[in-house]
Amino acid sequence: MEGRLQVFTGNAHPALAEAICRELEVDLGRAIVSRFQNGETRVKLDENVRGADVFVIQPTSEPVNDYIMELLLMIDALRRASADRITAVIPYYGYAKQEKKTSGREPISAKLVANLITTAGADRVLAVDLHSPAIEGFFDIPVDHLRATPLLARAFRARVHGDIVVVSPDAGGVGRAQDFRTRAKGSLAIISKQHPDADKTEMLDIVGDVDGKTCVIVDDMISTGGTLIEAVKLLKSRGADRIYVCATHGIYAGQALDLIANSEIEELFVTDTIPLPQDSPANVTVVSVAPLLAEAIMRTHKGMSISALFT
Numbered sequence: 001m002e003g004r005l006q007v008f009t010g011n012a013h014p015a016l017a018e019a020i021c022r023e024l025e026v027d028l029g030r031a032i033v034s035r036f037q038n039g040e041t042r043v044k045l046d047e048n049v050r051g052a053d054v055f056v057i058q059p060t061s062e063p064v065n066d067y068i069m070e071l072l073l074m075i076d077a078l079r080r081a082s083a084d085r086i087t088a089v090i091p092y093y094g095y096a097k098q099e100k101k102t103s104g105r106e107p108i109s110a111k112l113v114a115n116l117i118t119t120a121g122a123d124r125v126l127a128v129d130l131h132s133p134a135i136e137g138f139f140d141i142p143v144d145h146l147r148a149t150p151l152l153a154r155a156f157r158a159r160v161h162g163d164i165v166v167v168s169p170d171a172g173g174v175g176r177a178q179d180f181r182t183r184a185k186g187s188l189a190i191i192s193k194q195h196p197d198a199d200k201t202e203m204l205d206i207v208g209d210v211d212g213k214t215c216v217i218v219d220d221m222i223s224t225g226g227t228l229i230e231a232v233k234l235l236k237s238r239g240a241d242r243i244y245v246c247a248t249h250g251i252y253a254g255q256a257l258d259l260i261a262n263s264e265i266e267e268l269f270v271t272d273t274i275p276l277p278q279d280s281p282a283n284v285t286v287v288s289v290a291p292l293l294a295e296a297i298m299r300t301h302k303g304m305s306i307s308a309l310f311t
Contacts, residue, residue, distance in 0.1 A: 003084040005301045006049060009057045010070035013275050016091065016290060017057040023294030029054075033070055041066070043073040050082040055126075055297050060094035060113075061251065061274045068094060068113060072120040079121030087124040087300060088117055091273035091289060092249050096131035099138075114138035126296055128273050128289060129176075129220045129248040144306045146296055148271050148289060149176060149218075152246040153183035155269050155287045156216060160244060165189050165213045167206075169231050173219060180218045180246065189215070191231055211239035221249035222270070225256030229263055242266045249273050250284075257281060 008029035009017035021028045030046035056078070058071040071088060078086050098109035110132075117125065118141055125143045130136065136143045164186035168177035170193050181188050189208025215235050222228055222245075232243050243265055250270040260268060261281035270276070271289045280286075292309065299306055 003051045003053045006052045012067040019290035020294045054083045055087045057089040059092035064094040075120040085123045088122040089126045099132045111138045148248040167217045177218045214242045215240045216244040223251045225259040
């Protein structure tokens with residue numbers, strides 16, 4: 001891109017946006033993102049973006065609907081202000097778990113959100129660890145899907161040494177666990193589970209040897225923490241020695257942090273794609289994705305390969 005690089009953010013995660021700008025050595029774009037008295041979202045850009053290559057950093061975490069609307073309005077404002085290219089940087093993609101119909105008369109919400117972002121005027125999307133790779137296909141614009149596994153594996157191995165067993169909490173996460181295992185070195189185990197209800201999970205069995213082993217559960221997100229704690233209990237019942245967890249998105253709905261603090265988890269490694277509570281338990285270690293996203297933004301701006309970030 002010949003245009004200048006500019007970065008803007010909404011209210012979802014300004015700390016991450018500022019950290020990314022420090023990595024890029026650019027100033028964070030000035031914009032007003034607030035509420036009118038009637039509750040509607042207000043967006044006003046306070047600097048010229050004509051002909052610029054603009055990146056809008058906005059995870060769509062809780063309150064999901066508010067932050068999605070902020071993202072859409074910022075994209076629309078940039079398009080109407082004649083930005084040359086607009087990239088939506090979405091560290092956490094809300095509605096990602098609603099990427100398919102589980103029964104009749106349900107929406108595919110993740111697809112609808114993709115349509116809204118495209119219609120608003122985004123030219124590209126940059127995301128981190130989408131819950132389902134199929135979401136990439138929901139967009140009719142280019143999507144760069146980054147993985148946090150290299151960051152988490154590096155942070156984990158800096159603290160934990162020796163033989164390990166990498167545990168996938170379900171069959172759908174085997175690819176992620178296999179990637180982690182390749183980087184951190186170790187064996188692989190898989191937990192079999194079922195979902196009798198939309199928000200209920202039952203652990204059934206483990207494929208692999210965990211008796212007397214140091215285990216690390218690798219997952220993309222921690223929501224209520226219930227599934228994670230059940231996995232920890234199952235591993236302990238099968239003789240696992242120490243248990244660690246690596247996850248990309250710390251949603252921490254409900255009493256998740258209390259469950260983690262009072263569990264037998266030695267240490268939880270989680271990235272900052274979502275703002276994390278200041279009073280996180282002592283066994284939670286934060287791994288920043290700012291350097292990864294900054295490098296991806298610079299490579300996108302300069303027309304360089306993003307695939308090199310995966311190796």
